[in-house]
Amino acid sequence: MDRILEKITEEIEKGFTKAGYDAKYAKVTLSNRPDLCEYQCNGAMAAAKAYKKAPLMIANDVIAALEGNDVLESVEAVNPGFINMKITKAFVSDYLNAMQADEFLGVEQAEAPKTIMLDYGGPNVAKPLHVGHLRSAVIGESIKRMGRAVGHKMIGDVHLGDWGLQMGLIITELKERKPELVYFQEDYTGEYPAEAPFTIGELEEIYPVASGKSKEDEAYKAKAMEATHQLQQGNPGYMALWNHIMTVSVNDLKRNYARLDVSFDLWKKESDAQPYIPEMVDYLKKNGYAHEDQGALVVDVKEETDTKEIPPCMILKSDGASLYNTTDLATIVERMKLFHPDEIIYVVDKRQDLYFTQVFRCARKARLVDEDTTLTFLGFGTMNGKDGKPFKTREGGVMRLENLLNEINEEMYKKIVDNRSVKEEDAHKTSEIVGLSAIKYGDLSNQASKDYVFDVDRFTSFEGDTGPYILYTTVRIKSILNRFKEEGGDIEVGTILGAVSDSEKALMLSLSQYGAVINNAFDEKAPHKICAYIYELANAFNRFYHETKILSEENKEQQSSWIRMLVLTRDVLEHSVQMLGFSAPEKM
């Protein structure tokens, strides 16, 4: 279905054409002076130059030509040459009824759906998730859901960090502690135990210890590097251990991501890309893309237009070993081969901007990606504490994601119990749902690319521009609808009628924007635009709610009109919130 702005623009275009002006000036936008009008067109001022005529005259010509249309309730030309308009009540209500009948609520679906891979999450095996992983997960999940809502095929890939020295470190430390394990017996030929010789708790304790030792003890580090090498060569005992590490770790990661309501379609990992490396390196050499420089194998990625020196993309270190770049390039090769994506979006820390510029250019230059496959870097800023410095625990350490979630849930639980008399078990469940909205909304309502301040008190507040406020509004609507049903009403029947109050019309206008907002938000990969929209919608609803008594309305036709509008408002809010990655409870 057409967007409401397009429909209005079409009307204005008719006016411009009829008055003898080019229709390209007829672009209509939302009013930035709601006190004066609902929609405005600034085209007359732009046209003034081309036609060498006063803008106001042009505006008046257009208005005269618009005479007799049934979309505009009022239209007037104002000072320099603004065309201010209000649309008819019937036009808005017709639009809302059509919107309600549309399964996508007016969100335009992609005419040619794309396959878009989303690289987000990026946790490391055997290390707990910490707050640094939060943004990637939250933003990535939202973009994924937004993409699906506009009809694209979105493939989310967690892209596990499971390769390199960290594995060797764990194996080495394990060997120090339990040398008697069969995994370390070279002549062992039997089956390895199905049960892992460690728990996730032990694993998480082992890694930092091993990492610390390797920094101080050269011999230890050498052992770890050797173990890494052995693993990569396929040492059966090490491979068996690696499998255990993976299983234990991935189960734990899945549990944690589930708490965040984040899910991945693919649990691919860096090691999966390794088989592609030899052939890729060979290809880069043979075709002259890569050359040796100071002993390392590199690909030049400088471009004429660069304002600064872009270092070459390193493929192999001078000792011949591969590195992060190599794996990422090989991952691109793998993704192209397996999924042929139209676009790959990386949701990663913005500090990796330069690095990804190198990787993308290298992939492009060496034709590792199709020409029409887009590589997108979606860099996000740092999550800071109230002091403006990177978020830390009170003790100054790195905050585990799990602990952060627990803290928020506890905070939320207190608030819910303090304010309402609810059953124990309900309160715990509700506080988890609302707590998640607090975290996600707090994050997503900021522009992803900027640093932001993570303020627990502010995010968990029910007042202002917060997740809990949005949910509270949604719950209020549900509450009315439930009452209506209990009294024997049917919320599925009825037609939305023209507005009878200013607050109702404002709510209707806000609802009518939904489709355009979602499409635009996805185009710009900007979840914060959805936040801004639903906050405004929630405000519009609360204003309307405050002055309209629905359940006691005598006129049944009017009542069912309002009920239908509540259903639409609820649906818009729930769909929006779904795209942000959380949901509304039934009560709170």
Place this chain on the structure above:
RNA sequence: GUGCCUGUAGCUCAGUUGGAUAGAGCAACGCCCUUCUAAGGCGUGGGUCGGGGGUUCGAAUCCCUCCAGACACGCCA
């Protein structure tokens, strides 16, 4: 040093891609519950949009310059 990003109310942030009187929330101060969740609504005060130039009918938005902060700059990931 080079490059990139950021700078908007006391605090946290928007600003529809160049439009009208720069907007929200929090904090402060008033009002509004016998009526669908007051975790709500209405209102008041608060700004040289980092500074200075320029572009034009018109600039928070585009260009130049300076100031301040954050980040990145070949064998880490």
